[in-house]
Amino acid sequence: MKKSYLIIVIAILLLIGCKRPGGKGADATGDAKNLKSTDNVETIFAVNTTKAVKGEINDYIELNGDVQAKTKVDVYSDVMGKLTSVYVKVGQYVKKDEIIAEVDPSKAGMNYSLSPVKAPITGTVVDVTGRVGATISQQIPIIKIGVLSDIEIVSYISEKYISKIKLNLPVLLKFESYPDVVFKGFISEISPVVNPQSRMMEISISLNERDGRIKSGMFAKVKIITEKKSNIVKIPVESLVKRYGEYFVFVTKDEGKKVEKRKVSLGIQIDNKVEIVNGLKSDEEIVIRGQTLLDDNTNVKIVDTVTPISTKDSIEF
Secondary structure: OHHHHHHHHHHHHHHHHHHOOOOHHHHHHHHHHHHHHHHOOOOOEEEEEEEOEEEEEEEEEEEEEEEEEOOEEEEOOOOOEEEEEEOOOOOOEEOOOOEEEEEEOOEOOEOOOOEEEEOOOOEEEEEEOOOOOOEEOOOOOOEEEEOOOOEEEEEEEEHHHHHHOOOOOEEEEEEOOEEEEEEEEEEEEEOOOOOOOOOEEEEEEEEOOOOOOOOOOOEEEEEEEEEEEEEEEEEEHHHOEEEOOEEEEEEEEOOOOEEEEEEOEEEEEEOOEEEEEEOOOOOOEEEEEOOOOOOOOOEEEEEEEOOOOOOOOOOOO
16 A cells, blocks of 8 residues: 555656646747747947048158258368367358468477468358367368358158159158247258168258258258149048958948948058048948948948048148
C-alpha cells in the first residue's frame, strides 16, 4: 500500500513539472517571438550634415624669415696695420667716401702716416667688427654698411617644396611688432643651388610697398601662396571617410532619411578644407559628423545642420 502511494505521488509531481509555466517549451516559444521581433528592428544613425559649396581655395607654404638690408657692403682697409680709430657706431648714417676709421701701417723702425678707411656707399652702419688696437689685414672686414631703406626678407625652402616655388609668387607676411597687420610681398630672388647640408634653398622676398615700420633684423612669419583656384567644389575635411585607400562622402537622399556612399577625388587640402575634383556637386548635402559606421543606403536621422564653409578663402596666421 505504501509502495503504491509513493508511485502515485511521483507521477503527479512529474505531470506538474511538464505543464508548469516557464518550462522548456514556454522558453523556446518566447525566444522565437523575441527573435522575430528583433529581426524587424531597423537601425537609424543620428548624423549632422552640411552642404558642399562652390568657391575659391588657396594653397600655401608656411615659413619663417629674417629681415635684411638688400644692399650690404663689408668695409676693408687698404693696408695691413693696427686699427687706431673707429669713428662710427651701429645705426649711424654715413655718406659715401666719409672717413669712418683709420689704420696705422707703421712697422718696427718705420713710421707711416695713418691710412683712412672710407665708406664705399651711402647707408647705415649695421655692424662694427673691428676693434681699436687690433691688427688687421686687407682680408678682414672692419665695418658693415647697409642700405636700410631697401630691405628684403630672407627665408629657406625645404627641398620637397622647391617645385612649387616661382618668381613673383604672392607672399603674406606678419611681424610680432605689428600682430594685427598683414603685409604683402612677392618672391624676388631664388637661389640656383640647394645647400647640401641642410637640403634647403634660399629665397628672397620683397615688400609690395616700402614700409618704415619694417626694420632690418626683425623676424617674419611667411606664407607663400603657391596656387589659387576659383569656382571649385569644397567641403570640410572632417566630412571625408577613408576606406581601403579611397576617399568617400555620404550624401543624403530620400528627404534626408537615407545616405548614398559617394567616392570622391581630392585636390588642394589645406586649413581643414578640401577641394573635391570629382564625385560631388555644390549644394549637395553631406554628412559631416556621425559617418564612421555608415554605408550605402543606410538609414539616418539628421539631428543638426552645420553652416557651410565660406565660399571665399582667407589665409590667416
